[in-house]
Amino acid sequence: MAKSIDAAHSETSFFGDVCQFFDHAAQFTSHPEGLLDQIRSCNSVYRFRFPIRRGNGFEVIDAWRVEHSHHKSPTKGGIRYSEMVNEDEVMALAALMTYKCAIVNVPFGGAKGGIKINPKEYTVAELENITRRYTVELIKKNFIGPGIDVPAPDYGSGEREMSWIADTYQTMNPGQLDALGCVTGKPLALHGIAGRKEATGRGVAISIRECVSVAEDMQKLGLEAGLSGKRVIVQGMGNVGYYTIKYLTEFGATIVGICEFEGAIYSSEGFDLDEVFNHRKTTGSILGFSKAHKEFKNSSEGLEQECDILVPAALENQLTEHNVANIKAKIIAEAANGPTTPDAASALIERGCILIPDMYCNAGGVTVSYFEWLKNLSHVAFGRMDKRYEENANLNLVNTIEKSTGVTLDATQRSMIIKGASELELVNSGLEDTMIRSYHEIREIKMENSRIDSLRTAAFVSSINKVAVSYMNMGIWP
Numbered sequence: 426m427a428k429s430i431d432a433a434h435s436e437t438s439f440f441g442d443v444c445q446f447f448d449h450a451a452q453f454t455s456h457p458e459g460l461l462d463q464i465r466s467c468n469s470v471y472r473f474r475f476p477i478r479r480g481n482g483f484e485v486i487d488a489w490r491v492e493h494s495h496h497k498s499p500t501k502g503g504i505r506y507s508e509m510v511n512e513d514e515v516m517a518l519a520a521l522m523t524y525k526c527a528i529v530n531v532p533f534g535g536a537k538g539g540i541k542i543n544p545k546e547y548t549v550a551e552l553e554n555i556t557r558r559y560t561v562e563l564i565k566k567n568f569i570g571p572g573i574d575v576p577a578p579d580y581g582s583g584e585r586e587m588s589w590i591a592d593t594y595q596t597m598n599p600g601q602l603d604a605l606g607c608v609t610g611k612p613l614a615l616h617g618i619a620g621r622k623e624a625t626g627r628g629v630a631i632s633i634r635e636c637v638s639v640a641e642d643m644q645k646l647g648l649e650a651g652l653s654g655k656r657v658i659v660q661g662m663g664n665v666g667y668y669t670i671k672y673l674t675e676f677g678a679t680i681v682g683i684c685e686f687e688g689a690i691y692s693s694e695g696f697d698l699d700e701v702f703n704h705r706k707t708t709g710s711i712l713g714f715s716k717a718h719k720e721f722k723n724s725s726e727g728l729e730q731e732c733d734i735l736v737p738a739a740l741e742n743q744l745t746e747h748n749v750a751n752i753k754a755k756i757i758a759e760a761a762n763g764p765t766t767p768d769a770a771s772a773l774i775e776r777g778c779i780l781i782p783d784m785y786c787n788a789g790g791v792t793v794s795y796f797e798w799l800k801n802l803s804h805v806a807f808g809r810m811d812k813r814y815e816e817n818a819n820l821n822l823v824n825t826i827e828k829s830t831g832v833t834l835d836a837t838q839r840s841m842i843i844k845g846a847s848e849l850e851l852v853n854s855g856l857e858d859t860m861i862r863s864y865h866e867i868r869e870i871k872m873e874n875s876r877i878d879s880l881r882t883a884a885f886v887s888s889i890n891k892v893a894v895s896y897m898n899m900g901i902w903p
């Protein structure tokens with residue numbers, strides 16, 4: 426059967442790349458081509474334009490929302506604010522959301538949004554107008570709602586934009602009890618959830634920690650198991666990159682390189698995240714940091730320096746046929762969506778590198794978004810009902826044990842045992858469990874079939890199978 430128009434996208438397009446990875450993995454499944462075509466294609470592509478007032482005139486803004494798959498509702502995915510955004514990119518990112526949610530068992534279909542602006546060139550008031558008008562356009566076409574399609578932050582957007590979306594949706598839907606579940610990544614004060622801002626980076630760090638914990642796999646790379654002392658280069662110090670560095674450092678890794686838009690820095694002794702962050706904030710550039718041993722005005726040279734692990738956490742198409750030969754890392758952790766082209770990925774795999782695929786590696790964000798959505802639907806913070814109950818039960822247990830054994834715990838031991846879990850602790854525990862479990866799920870799929878060449882192929886096999894089961898169970902209506 427002929428492939429859909431979507432799948433036939435140019436081989437050089439980002440969506441084409443995602444379809445190429447999909448098709449490679451699909452050969453390890455037994456689904457009919459019609460079903461595979463349904464899974465692979467984007468179900469709804471909404472492209473729209475709207476005007477905003479600017480200076481003495483007005484400007485027309487291009488925007489998109491793509492719902493890739495409705496095998497589960499709502500659909501879910503961030504909104505990218507970037508002057509480079511285009512329809513192909515939003516389609517690719519929406520498709521990745523479908524596979525990502527399936528891998529980590531988050532019960533959503535995939536979606537993504539895009540607004541074609543460079544947010545740095547707009548005032549806060551203009552950004553608010555753009556975001557609110559974008560939301561209204563989604564409402565008009567039924568492309569947003571707690572049970573329909575739930576946006577979140579992505580490149581160029583964050584808590585502030587999510588607040589404007591929530592407020593606009595709530596205003597346009599007075600009395601809708603679950604209205605705040607229309608978007609995730611909101612600030613805590615607007616019923617966001619503790620830990621969402623850090624979640625993607627935290628999840629990336631956990632995915633890497635899990636990967637390097639498998640001694641058998643590390644031995645093949647000539648590396649010791651464990652993160653301690655592993656040299657890491659991170660590209661992008663935005664939301665995802667910043668928290669990835671923070672948690673990798675906490676887990677014992679050494680950040681030897683950081684690459685940003687304007688250049689890259691390298692130090693074999695490792696960087697302190699906040700020193701570099703503050704230097705960039707004060708001077709406007711990562712370059713000129715006094716503790717760097719080397720610096721590169723051409724940022725991509727930073728990716729090619731000596732390290733064990735490379736974490737692209739900025740944008741797609743960073744590792745390509747043009748630079749892959751110079752990459753020294755043995756492990757590539759795709760914190761960004763789509764940072765490695767299919768050609769570069771094949772070269773890395775052939776060389777024996779481990780590639781932790783984006784659709785798993787950065788799934789911590791949507792995992793915690795799912796927790797936020799659940800919190801919004803239940804109208805109660807996690808831990809609120811049971812924290813005190815748990816503490817009282819633990820206290821009774823400790824008292825009973827002390828009494829029967831004659832051993833008295835000191836104050837620190839007592840409070841550690843008695844303490845009930847806070848929302849943040851529950852969120853982090855759910856995130857950690859999800860990332861660890863999913864890593865081994867995809868690794869197992871790879872190990873079970875020697876023809877499956879990479880964790881990405883295994884991840885696609887896992888998600889194709891899960892989405893296929895949903896579609897088969899749903900049947901076709903009418």
Ligand SMILES: NC(=O)C1=CN([C@@H]2O[C@H](COP(=O)(O)OP(=O)(O)OC[C@H]3O[C@@H](n4cnc5c(N)ncnc54)[C@H](OP(=O)(O)O)[C@@H]3O)[C@@H](O)[C@H]2O)C=CC1
Nearest residue numbers: 579580581625661662663664665685686739761762787790
């Ligand atoms: N936010 C989230 O929860 C999730 C994000 N992702 C993905 O992670 C990636 C990063 O997103 P996020 O951190 O949210 O975005 P941000 O906008 O917070 O940060 C992106 C960072 O990357 C830098 N950057 C951009 N281009 C380059 C480049 N060519 N070389 C080096 N640095 C560059 C930016 O620099 P500057 O400051 O100069 O603009 C910025 O510091 C994207 O691919 C996104 O889709 C995936 C899952 C969830």
Ligand SMILES: O=C(O)CCC(=O)C(=O)O
Nearest residue numbers: 502503577579790791794
């Ligand atoms: O948190 C979410 O819902 C989605 C985040 C996102 O856009 C992504 O994972 O790429």
